[in-house]
Amino acid sequence: MAILVTGGAGYIGSHTVVELQNAGYDVVVLDNLSNASEKSLERVSKITGKPVKFYKADILDRDALNEVFDKEDIEYFRSKNMFSEDFLEYLADFKFTGDIYAVEEGTIMFPNEPILTVKAPLYQAQLIETALLTIINFQSLIATKASRVCFAAQGDPVFEFGLRRAQGPDAGTYGARAAVIGGCSATANVLAGKMFDIPVVGTQAHSWIQKFDTEVEAFKAYADIYPDKCLLLVDTYNVLNSGLPNAIKVFKDLREKGHKPLGIRLDSGDLKYLSNQCKDALDKEGFTDISITASNDLDEYTIASLKADGASVNSWGVGTKLITSADSPSLGGVYKLAASFKDGEFEPKIKLSEDPEKISNPGYKKVFRIYNEENKAEADLIMLHNESIDESKPLTIFHPTYTWKTKSFENYTVKELLKPLFINGECKYKHKNVMEIREYVNNELNSLWEEYRRLSNPQTYKVDLSRDLWYLKTKMIDSKKFI
Numbered sequence: 001m002a003i004l005v006t007g008g009a010g011y012i013g014s015h016t017v018v019e020l021q022n023a024g025y026d027v028v029v030l031d032n033l034s035n036a037s038e039k040s041l042e043r044v045s046k047i048t049g050k051p052v053k054f055y056k057a058d059i060l061d062r063d064a065l066n067e068v069f070d071k072e073d074i075e076y077f078r079s080k081n082m083f084s085e086d087f088l089e090y091l092a093d094f095k096f097t098g099d100i101y102a103v104e105e106g107t108i109m110f111p112n113e114p115i116l117t118v119k120a121p122l123y124q125a126q127l128i129e130t131a132l133l134t135i136i137n138f139q140s141l142i143a144t145k146a147s148r149v150c151f152a153a154q155g156d157p158v159f160e161f162g163l164r165r166a167q168g169p170d171a172g173t174y175g176a177r178a179a180v181i182g183g184c185s186a187t188a189n190v191l192a193g194k195m196f197d198i199p200v201v202g203t204q205a206h207s208w209i210q211k212f213d214t215e216v217e218a219f220k221a222y223a224d225i226y227p228d229k230c231l232l233l234v235d236t237y238n239v240l241n242s243g244l245p246n247a248i249k250v251f252k253d254l255r256e257k258g259h260k261p262l263g264i265r266l267d268s269g270d271l272k273y274l275s276n277q278c279k280d281a282l283d284k285e286g287f288t289d290i291s292i293t294a295s296n297d298l299d300e301y302t303i304a305s306l307k308a309d310g311a312s313v314n315s316w317g318v319g320t321k322l323i324t325s326a327d328s329p330s331l332g333g334v335y336k337l338a339a340s341f342k343d344g345e346f347e348p349k350i351k352l353s354e355d356p357e358k359i360s361n362p363g364y365k366k367v368f369r370i371y372n373e374e375n376k377a378e379a380d381l382i383m384l385h386n387e388s389i390d391e392s393k394p395l396t397i398f399h400p401t402y403t404w405k406t407k408s409f410e411n412y413t414v415k416e417l418l419k420p421l422f423i424n425g426e427c428k429y430k431h432k433n434v435m436e437i438r439e440y441v442n443n444e445l446n447s448l449w450e451e452y453r454r455l456s457n458p459q460t461y462k463v464d465l466s467r468d469l470w471y472l473k474t475k476m477i478d479s480k481k482f483i
Contacts, residue, residue, distance in 0.1 A: 002025075002053075003025050003026070004068075005020070006030045006031070006059050007031055007036070008031055008054075009036035009040050009054070010040070011036075013029070013031065013036070017052060030055050030065075070092065094127070096422070097120065097425040098120020099120065100421040101366075101421060102418060102419065103367075104440065106441040106444060110463050111463070113367055113380060115333075116421075118132075119364070133334075137330070138178070139177065141330065142178035142325060143181045144182065144331075145179075146160070147183050147445070148300040149183075149300045149316075150184065156314050159186050159187065159316065160186070160188065160322060161319035162176075162179075162319040162320060163323070167324065172189060176198070177196045180434055180435075181437050181441060182438075183442070184318075185201070196433075198435065203265050203293065204233040209236040216249060219250040227254055231261075231291065232247045232264050233265045233267060234265065235265075235267050235274075239277075240278075243264075244278050248285050248287075255286075261290060262291055264278060264293070265292075265293040265294070266293070266295070272306055272311040275292050276312045292312055293316065293317055299322070300455055303316055336351055338364065346363065350480070361469065363384050365383065366417075366418050370395070370412055370413075371412060371415070376447055377448055378412070380417075380463045381464055382464070382466065383469060384468055384469050384472070391413060398470075399462075399464060400464055
C-alpha cells in the first residue's frame with residue numbers, strides 16, 4: 001500500500017517523501033505546484049534512488065482526487081499479474097449504467113422476499129454484488145436486533161453502547177446508525193453521531209470513579225461538570241452501601257443549587273432487586289422521577305424478563321449483544337440471478353438446491369403488500385413484473401408450499417414495495433436522514449399485528465407467490481429434474 005503525500009513537491013513535503021522512501025514506503029505525491037516544482041521530486045529520486053510517482057492536482061478538486069485513487073487501484077490490480085490489460089482498461093472506465101429497485105430503507109421485510117432488484121449488464125451486476133450484500137445484510141441485521149430490544153423495553157429509551165465490542169470500527173459506526181434506525185434513542189458512538197446526525201449519550205466510567213480517593217469525590221466532580229445531566233454510576237464498589245448513599249448526597253447538593261439530577265446507572269448484580277431498592281430510597285428522598293438506567297450484557301430477553309418481574313428500570317444501555325446480534329450474528333441475504341435478457345425478453349432463471357428453502361424464485365419480480373381496512377399489513381404477494389392487482393376485485397392468495405391454505409381479501413389496498421433507486425445509472429433516491437428513517441420504521445411496525453412481533457414463537461407473516469409465478473417456478477423445477 002502506498003502513502004499519499006499532499007503538497008509533496010514543496011519544501012516540507014519533499015523532505016517527508018525522502019524520509020518515507022528511506023523507511024521503505026511506496027509514496028505517491030499530489031501537488032498543484034502553486035508553491036512548488038517537480039524539480040524537487042527529481043532531487044528526491046536522486047537522494048533515495050527511487051522514482052516518485054507524481055500527480056498534478058488540487059486536493060480540493062474532488063474529481064481529480066478520485067481519479068488519482070482510481071489509477072492507484074488499477075496499478076494494484078496490474079501488480080498482481082492476474083488480469084489482462086483490456087480488462088484493466090475497462091475497469092478504469094467502469095460506470096454503472098443499470099437500474100436498481102429497492103424497498104425504502106426501514107421497510108419491514110420477511111424471509112424469501114426480494115428487497116432489491118438489479119437490472120443491468122451481467123458484469124455490472126456482479127461487480128456491485130459484494131458491496132450491496134455487505135451494506136444490506138449487516139445493517140439490516142443490527143436494525144432488526146435493535147427493534148427487538150426496543151420492543152422488549154416497551155417504550156423505555158434504549159441506548160446503543162456497543163462500539164468497544166463491535167467487529168471493528170466500521171461495524172461499530174454503521175451498527176450504531178442501524179441501531180438508531182431500529183429504534184434506539186441514542187448512541188455512545190460519537191463518530192456515528194457526527195457522521196449521521198444522531199443523538200449521542202454517555203455516562204460515567206468505572207475508571208473515573210476509581211481515579212478519585214473516594215467515591216463521593218468522584219460523584220461531586222462529575223456533578224460539577226454536568227450539573228444538569230448528572231447520571232452517576234453507582235456499582236463500582238457497592239450499590240446499596242456506598243454508591244447509592246453517595247449519589248443521594250450529591251443529588252441533594254445539586255437540588256439545593258437549583259439543578260435536577262438525571263439519574264443513576266446499574267451495571268452489575270441483580271438488576272431487579274437493586275433497581276427496586278434504589279427506587280425506594282430515591283423516592284424517600286424526593287427524587288421520584290429520576291432515571292434508573294441498567295446495562296450489563298442485556299438483550300431483548302433479559303429486558304423483557306426484568307420488565308415482567310417489575311424491575312424499576314426505565315432506560316437501558318445495550319452493548320455487546322446488540323452491536324454483534326449475539327444470538328444470531330449473521331443475516332443470510334443472498335444475491336441470485338433470476339432472469340437474463342434474451343431476444344428482447346426476460347428469460348427466467350432458477351437455482352435449485354438440496355435444501356428446498358434455498359430454491360430461488362425465478363423471473364423478474366415485484367412485491368405488493370396487502371393492507372386491510374384498518375391499514376394493518378396482512379400479507380405480501382410476490383409477482384412477476386408484468387402482473388398487476390385490481391383492488392376493485394376480490395383477491396385470493398395461497399401458501400406456496402401448502403397450497404390448500406388460502407386467504408381471501410375484499411376490502412383491501414396494496415402498496416408496491418420496490419421503488420426506483422437508480423435508473424440508467426443515475427440515482428433517483430430522495431435522501432432521508434437517520435431520524436426520518438427511524439420514524440418511518442416506527443410507522444411500519446405500527447402496521448403489523450402484535451402477534452407478528454412476539455419475541456418468541458411469533459405468528460408467521462404470509463409471504464405468498466402469485467399464481468403465475470408459482471406455476472412458473474413449479475414448471476422450471478420439473479424441467480430440471482433430470483439434467
